[in-house]
């Protein structure tokens with residue numbers, strides 16, 4: 001009898017071509033996703049006169065620089081988009097360009113198009129590649145040198161990470177979702193709490209999440225320092241994938257279900273680290289500082305650096321200074337200047353539904369931008385009447401792309417302005433130079449929009465089902 | 466990329482935790498071709514907002530001493546290009562973002578792990594000034610301001626830094642195995658190919 005194995009061990013074994021004496025494995029890559037940021041890697045390939053090894057397994061998408069609003073596109077942005085197009089065409093890679101109905105943020109369209117499947121190894125030159133692990137795929141972000149290596153060989157050298165299991169027991173409360181759960185554990189363990197580990201999320205609260213919620217949870221694994229997140233595939237996963245464009249069909253589908261059904265951690269398998277969380281103890285959560293670990297329940301207060309010591313005290317002081325906050329003030333009293341709903345963390349249809357539920361029949365007190373995660377999400381949101389709810393509330397409804405998550409396309413938060421945002425990084429300058437970002441769920445962003453300050457979404461959901 | 470075994474130069478301290486790659490190089494600079502040189506982009510906005518920033522006071526540094534979780538966040542290798550083009554050859558910290566650390570090694574930049582206590586002591590010693598520093602990959606030690614410390618580094622990465630290996634060349638030796646693996650994988654699991 002073989003020893004009980006974790007999902008990670010099973011996925012690793014299925015992709016290992018060989019192992020060097022030093023323990024590094026050469027892994028087979030099933031899907032390689034590239035975006036405009038891959039230009040350094042393509043340049044490296046060109047300089048060596050090499051071709052892409054597996055163009056049939058490589059997919060390119062315009063997202064980071066995608067313009068989300070009509071108007072002139074700056075020359076350097078246009079150049080980045082054109083460069084990706086040129087590289088994709090020269091290498092025979094399927095490109096989702098701006099006009100493609102399949103366009104969107106790479107981590108939204110992977111699942112949406114059925115390119116992301118359980119059991120696959122998926123790489124992309126983007127740290128949030130951890131998102132795809134929600135399907136039980138081995139998915140992790142890589143840098144430009146590694147992107148070039150994958151383009152050239154369709155493989156990657158990698159050491160197997162340690163495994164940590166986060167078990168979430170109980171049931172998440174009303175108004176509390178995957179984003180709150182993620183910010184909660186990152187605040188508990190720290191922004192480097194899971195460094196060197198793959199995280200497997202398990203337990204009833206995780207199983208109870210929709211596919212969208214699972215994607216949000218795995219997406220944020222990287223913000224807690226983990227290279228990848230994993231959730232065992234189940235009926236929710238299969239139901240999501242059936243009929244998707246690039247998903248298996250017919251007999252292949254039947255075999256896939258058989259293969260995917262055994263893709264779970266065996267009873268008794270050992271983890272390097274185990275963490276248990278009680279779902280019922282999690283409140284809607286917001287960040288107050290400049291790292292995702294600076295997160296607290298909305299009912300809390302801005303921390304007082306004087307009550308911290310050493311490096312932590314300096315860090316908190318610098319964060320409050322940058323964020324323009326006073327120690328001890330209630331989080332609910334923090335006034336915001338604007339809101340943003342979108343990104344690979346929370347730009348999916350369910351995220352928009354949740355935000356719209358709060359916004360319906362209400363007016364936003366501050367301006368805001370809503371950028372759906374993909375062209376398909378946009379179309380669906382318009383068909384469901386969600387777009388109308390956003391515009392009637394006074395928010396701007398835009399095209400899909402990374403948009404104000406990273407500001408590369410010009411959608412930025414101005415210096416000194418405070419933004420309630422459904423994105424994933426509250427780093428200094430992330431949304432624009434001097435921008436102040438508070439991370440939260442899309443429902444909480446909607447609550448901030450209609451309140452004009454950080455606000456608990458729960459009372460705003462009363463009576464709305 | 467050429468390898469290295471030992472470097473000597475100057476060290477400075479950046480006493481901050483969680484220095485993410487968005488700070489190391491703001492996104493708007495990432496469309497520049499590498500041939501432009503990424504050195505001026507290093508910590509661009511932070512340096513502009515703080516005229517007395519350590520990297521403004523010292524236009525050259527070889528070793529950077531900093532706090533935990535350095536290089537967290539975005540996988541942008543441009544953060545490493547900015548450090549390397551500025552002239553930095555080693556960063557000492559208690560921990561690094563995983564992707565950053567492997568990007569660093571791929572570009573000849575050493576991510577040297579020291580303990581929290583060692584880093585705090587170095588930050589105290591360095592203060593606002595710079596100090597002579599030597600880093601030796603063969604012994605796995607860094608001597609900064611007269612203090613010699615052993616750093617933690619994956620042996621594979623140590624080899625890679627010393628030899629300046631390029632993985633693409635290494636992997637090319639295994640082309641046959643890779644071709645066989647692909648054929649076997651998709652024969653056994655046809656569903657793993659994108660449906661057409």
Ligand code: SF4
Pocket residue numbers: 063064105106107126128343344345401402405406424
């Ligand atoms: S939405 Fe933001 S985090 Fe996601 S891929 Fe785009 S820039 Fe990165």
